[in-house]
Amino acid sequence: MFDLIVIIRVSEGANIDPVADALSRMRPLCLAEDGCVSWEAYQSHQDPHRFVLVEHWASRADWEAHDSGDAIQKIYIPEIMPHIEREVHPSMRVHRPHEGVTE
Template sequence: MFDLIVIIRTTGPGNIAAVAEALDRMRPMCLAEDGCVAWEAYQSQADPRQFVLVERWLTRAHWEAHGEGPAIQDVYLTEILPRVEREVHPSVPVQSQPVGVSA
């Protein structure tokens, strides 16, 4: 599996509704893509300008192909990215010991 966490924060309060609406439209598009296991967008209750995307893909190659699909090309790049700052975190589930931590 290839898991990805994306943290985005709108650059102004006037962008919150537009970003939320675009993320809502992206969800079914992403879920319909080959290799998409899960795709969720969350909006922070503590800071409505902040959103967290949680994505799970069968492989990194599936996620990379997602970058060429309509959800990214027609919605994310044009409607969301100009309105946000973002952090992209390829991630792994926490097991008994986090990655990179030695006993």
């Protein structure tokens, strides 16, 4: 499993709704891609400029192939990237010793 957290900050308030709409349109495209286990976008209640993407991919190779898909090429790059700053964090779930790892 390859997990990814992406933190997005929309620079101008006028771009918040268009970015939210674009992220919403990306979801079904991402979920249809090979290896996409789940893909969710969240918007902060406290700071509407901030979005967090939580992605789970079957493998890093599947995530890397995602770059050439329609979600990235037709929506993310042209509609979102010009209006944001972002942090990309390949991540792993934190498990406590008493938790069984079933993933």
